[in-house]
Amino acid sequence: MLSENLAWVGIVSRAPEDAARRLEDLFGLPRVEVRAQDAPVPALKVGRSAIVVLPPGHALAGGRERPGVDHIAIGVRDVAAAGAEAERRGFPRAGRPQPGLARGEVLPLAPDALFGVRTVLASPLPLPGASEGPVSRIDHLGIASTDAIGAIPVFRDRLGLALESTQTDVETVVAVESFTSDRYGVVHHSRPARIVGGLRVSFLTIGDCELEFLQNLDPEHEAEVDASRAGTTKQDQGAITRYVARHGPGLHHVALKTDDIDGLLSRAVAKGVPVIDRRGRPGSRRGRIGFFQPDAFGGVLFHLVERPDA
Numbered sequence: 001m002l003s004e005n006l007a008w009v010g011i012v013s014r015a016p017e018d019a020a021r022r023l024e025d026l027f028g029l030p031r032v033e034v035r036a037q038d039a040p041v042p043a044l045k046v047g048r049s050a051i052v053v054l055p056p057g058h059a060l061a062g063g064r065e066r067p068g069v070d071h072i073a074i075g076v077r078d079v080a081a082a083g084a085e086a087e088r089r090g091f092p093r094a095g096r097p098q099p100g101l102a103r104g105e106v107l108p109l110a111p112d113a114l115f116g117v118r119t120v121l122a123s124p125l126p127l128p129g130a131s132e133g134p135v136s137r138i139d140h141l142g143i144a145s146t147d148a149i150g151a152i153p154v155f156r157d158r159l160g161l162a163l164e165s166t167q168t169d170v171e172t173v174v175a176v177e178s179f180t181s182d183r184y185g186v187v188h189h190s191r192p193a194r195i196v197g198g199l200r201v202s203f204l205t206i207g208d209c210e211l212e213f214l215q216n217l218d219p220e221h222e223a224e225v226d227a228s229r230a231g232t233t234k235q236d237q238g239a240i241t242r243y244v245a246r247h248g249p250g251l252h253h254v255a256l257k258t259d260d261i262d263g264l265l266s267r268a269v270a271k272g273v274p275v276i277d278r279r280g281r282p283g284s285r286r287g288r289i290g291f292f293q294p295d296a297f298g299g300v301l302f303h304l305v306e307r308p309d310a
Contacts, residue, residue, distance in 0.1 A: 002074060002076060002082055002085055002086060002089075002121070002159065002160060003074050003075055003076045003082070004160070004161070004205075004206065004207060005048075005074065005075035005076075005124075005207055006048070006049045006072060006073070006074065006075070006138075006206045006207030006208075006209065007049065007050070007073040007074065007075030007122045007123075007124060007125050008043065008049055008050040008051065008052045008072075008073045008101070008122070008125055009049065009050070009051050009052065009069065009071075009072055009073075009138065009141060009254060010052045010054055010060060010061060010069075010070045010071045010072075010073065011051060011052070011053055011054065011067075011068070011069050011070060011254070011297075011300045012054050012055070012056055012058070012061050012064050012065075012066070012067050012068060012070045012299075012300070013053055013054070013055070013067055013297055013298030013299060013300050014056060014067045014298040014299050015298035016041070016042065016053045016054065016055045016298065017042070018298060019053050019297040019298045019300065020042035020044060020053045022273065022296065022297060023044045023051060023053075023297070024044060026264070026267070026268060026271070026273065027046075027133055027134060027135040027256060027258075027264075028132065028133015028134055028135065029044040029045060029046050029051070029133060029135060030044070030045045030127075030128040030129065031043070031044050031045075031128075032045070032126075032127070032128055034052070034101045034102045034125065034126075035101065035102055035103065036052075036054070036058070036060055036099075036100070036101050037058070037059050037060065037099060041053060041054055041055075041058070041060075041101075043101070043125065043127070045127045045128050046135060046137055046138055046256065047136060047137025047138055047207075047208045047209070047257075048137070048207050048208045049137070049138055049207055049208065049209065050125060050127055051138075051254065052073075052101065054070065059098075060100065060101070060106065062108070062118075066247075066299075067294070067298055067299025067300055068251070068252075068299060068300055068301070069141065069251035069252060069253060069254055069300060069301070070118060070251065071108075071118040071119060071120055071251070072117065072118070072119050072120075072141065072206070072211075072251070073100075073106065073119075073120050073121075073122035073125075074119060074120070074121050074122065074206075075122055075123070075124045075125070076121050076122065076123070077124070079097050079104075079105045079106070079107050079121050079122065079123060080097060080107070082107070082121045083097070083107045083109075083121055086109055086121065089158045089159065090113060090158055091109045091110065091113045091114065091119075091158070091159070092109065092110040092113060093107060093108070093109060093110070094108040094109055094110045094111070095107070095108050100120075100122050100123055101122070101123075101125055102123075102125055102126055104122060104123025104124070104125070105122070105123050106120040106121065106122045106123075107120060107121040107122075108120045109121065111250070113154075114154070114155075114159075115143070115145060115147065115150075115151045115154065115155075115213070115249055116143070116144075116145070116248055116249030116250040116251075117143055117211070117249075117250065117251060118250065118251065134258050134259070134260055134263070134264055135256045135257065135258050135264075135304075136257050136258070136259070137208050137209060137256075137257050138208070138209040138254060138255065138256060138257070139209060139210070139255040139256060139257035139287075139305040139307075140203065140209055140210040140211065140212040140255045140305070141209065141210070141211055141212065141251060141253075141254060141255070142212045142214055142251070142252040142253040142254075142255060142301075143211055143212060143213050143214060143249070143250065143251055143252055144214060144240045144243040144244050144247075144249055144250060144251075144252040145213040145214055145215045145240075145244075145249050146215060146216075146244060146249055147213075147215060148166075148200045148201055148202045148213035148214060148215035149166070149200065149202060149215075151202060151204075151213045152166075152202055152204070155204045155211065156204060161204040161205055161206050161211070162204065162205045163202070163203070163204055163205075164203040164204060164205045164210050165202075165203050165285065166200075166201065166202045166203070167201040167202075167203075167284055167285070168198065168199070168200055168201065168217065169198055169199045169201060169217075169233050169236070169284060170195050170197070170198035170217065170233065171195070171196055171197040171198065171232055171233035171234045171237075172193040172194060172195050172196065173193070173194055173196050174190050174191065174192075174193050174194075175190070175191045175194075176188055176189070176190045176191075177189045177190075177191070195217075195218065196234055197217075197232070197233050197234025197235075197236075197237040197238070198217030198218060198233065198237055199214050199215060199216065199217055199233070199236060199237050199240060200214075200215040200216075200217050201213065201214055201215075201284055203284075203285070212255070212284070214236075214240045214252070215240070216237055216240055216241045216244070217237065230276065230277050230278065230279075230281065231276050231277055231281065231289075231291055232281075239252075240252065252301065253291075253300075253301035253302065253303060254300070254301070254302050254303075255289070255302070255303050255304070255305045256302065256303075256304055256305065257304075257305050257306075257307075258304050258305070258306055259306060260306070261279075261280035261288050261289075261290050261304045261305070261306035262279050262280055262290075264290075264304055265277065265278055265279060265280070265290045265304065266278075268292065268296075273292065273296050274292065274293035274295055274296050275290070275291070275292050275293060275296070276290075276291040276292065276293055277289070277290035277291050277303075278290075280304070280306055283305065283307075285307055286307055286308065287305050287306060287307025288305070288306045288307065289303055289304065289305055289306075290303060290304045291303040
């Protein structure tokens, strides 16, 4: 294994200061300013990792202008040595070591070898103490994928991550016919359930969270997305399908673990934070999930997860 440590998750926000302040205020995440290139950027500690908020065009995000989840940083003691080991395992370097955070270095790996997950090897990041807020850690990082099962041997056998679980999420509809007679009474007849949306999912552990690979279960289903109403499995499938069609496979969202999803969503609504789900709804791994509108964090998709620890 190169490292089981997730040093940080890099996001690109069109309003980085507002996004950082909201992460700090709403979720109680401790904040520090870390040096990145020629200027400091906010880093929010969450569990054993951090969320680093970058402005559009930042060098650490490869000059990316589009907001969203940009990269994961795997913490290693020696960036150059880890890069050589990565190449030995079949993960080519995408350049040379460059300045990273807090006087450290980063070395980008070729995302094509990692199912579109933009990944850098990075020096450890100095972080503040543990948070006492309502969010305990990153639950998972959602990845829009075209092969959730095919990612397993790459990330488990070659990168060294543990397979946490696999799952298939489906939404079905059942048509019920009713026959009402003044003489013979009422007869109900239900047709077999019909799948209208679904995802194939795999989870691999890195640090204290998982990488969640999400694949469209059936490409023939319509990619339905309506962020103006509460989410459904069919909408989740549509969001993943649309993302892959527009941008290709890659990091899609950040999910934060909490023990009070309904309380946090209600607090967000009271503060005027735009949400998709006002209450938690059923999600993966026997959990309840609730999404925020991407505009809440400058174009970055976040959601909450409440679920029992395994």
